[in-house]
Amino acid sequence: xxxxVESGGGLVQPGGSLRxxxxxxxxxxxxxxxxxxxxxxxxxxxxxxxxxxxGSSTTYADSVKGRLTISRDxxxxxxxxxxxxxxxxxxxxxxxxxxxxxxxxxxGFDIWGQGTTVTVSS
Amino acid sequence: xxxxTQPPSVSVSPGQTASITCSADxxxxxxxxxxxxxxxxxxxxxxxxxxxxxxxxxxxxxxxxSGNTATLTISGTQxxxxxxxxxxxxxxxxxxFGGGTKLTVL
Numbered sequence: 322x323x324x325x326v327e328s329g330g331g332l333v334q335p336g337g338s339l340r341x342x343x344x345x346x347x348x349x350x351x352x353x354x355x356x357x358x359x360x361x362x363x364x365x366x367x368x369x370x371x372x373x374x375x376g377s378s379t380t381y382a383d384s385v386k387g388r389l390t391i392s393r394d395x396x397x398x399x400x401x402x403x404x405x406x407x408x409x410x411x412x413x414x415x416x417x418x419x420x421x422x423x424x425x426x427x428x429g430f431d432i433w434g435q436g437t438t439v440t441v442s443s
Numbered sequence: 444x445x446x447x448t449q450p451p452s453v454s455v456s457p458g459q460t461a462s463i464t465c466s467a468d469x470x471x472x473x474x475x476x477x478x479x480x481x482x483x484x485x486x487x488x489x490x491x492x493x494x495x496x497x498x499x500x501x502x503x504x505x506x507x508x509s510g511n512t513a514t515l516t517i518s519g520t521q522x523x524x525x526x527x528x529x530x531x532x533x534x535x536x537x538x539x540f541g542g543g544t545k546l547t548v549l
Contacts, residue, residue: 356538358486366478366486366529380536383444416485423492426495426534429476431497433485 322430323347325417330437333407341402343417349433351375351395354420356430357402359413359439367413371420372400385411407441414438437441454547461520463544465470465530475513476531477506479524480543486529488498490515509520522548 326412329341343355357369370391371380390403400417414436421428448466455461465475477490488497490506492511503518513532517524525548530541 327478358473358538358540365543366480366531366540368540371538382537390549421491426474427487427536429491429531430478430486431488434489435485 325419325434326339327415327434327437330415330439332440332442334443335408335441337407337420337441339404339407339439341404341415341439343400343402343415343434345398345400345419348419350398350442353422354427355393355400356418356420357391357400358416358430358433359411360416360436361410361413364413369415370402404439407439409441412439412441445532445537445539447530447532447539449528449530449541449544452545452547454549455517455520457522457548458519461517461524461546461548462514463517463528463530463546464509465515465541467532467539468511470511470532472514473508473520473532473534475506475508477504477513477515478529478531479526479527480529489528517546520546520548524548526546 324346327343356371372391387408393400416436417434418430419432421431474492478486479489480486493508494506505516527543529543
């Protein structure tokens with residue numbers, strides 16, 4: 322079964338750090354770009370970051386640049402999101418998502434995990 | 444920055460056709476993707492590359508994209524289609540989501 326399972330969320334104080342993990346199974350993890358997408362309580366989806374198949378290229382939303390770092394370990398079929406200098410506005414459900422493999426150009430997100438909740442509060 | 448605009452809500456009677464729009468400057472020059480999200484669940488891809496349906500998505504879901512507007516159409520809408528729907532596009536190397544549309548089937 323194709324699956325993504327996130328973990329690592331929790332309650333953290335403003336300015337604190339957290340590392341999220343996303344473990345993939347049931348597909349060739351190293352063949353896909355992978356992404357983090359978040360959803361604040363009662364709000365819409367917001368793309369956070371993406372990483373190339375082999376980790377050689379990363380992209381970030383402007384609002385998280387310099388504070389969040391995406392990485393992956395293909396040997397462990399795992400993607401990470403290191404979150405530093407956290408703010409209240411980072412409070413959200415964080416999903417990992419697999420980008421499809423379009424014949425040309427970027428693709429959409431065809432597999433999503435169940436999400437892990439990050440709460441930034443004192 | 445590139446913005447995708449969706450109506451906050453759309454209502455439809457069971458069995459009728461629902462249309463959800465997604466607007467942005469020259470959106471028709473890009474591909475659009477659509478996701479369905481039911482309460483407490485993760486998003487599900489229902490349309491990719493403007494008009495293609497992933498395996499397992501019912502034929503009543505269709506999409507189109509031209510000019511400044513992409514449209515998700517649900518024909519013969521069923522109660523199970525009540526959900527939030529999000530459009531998505533790429534702007535350079537960044538992903539953009541629309542604000543979402545709550546579809547109510549009443």
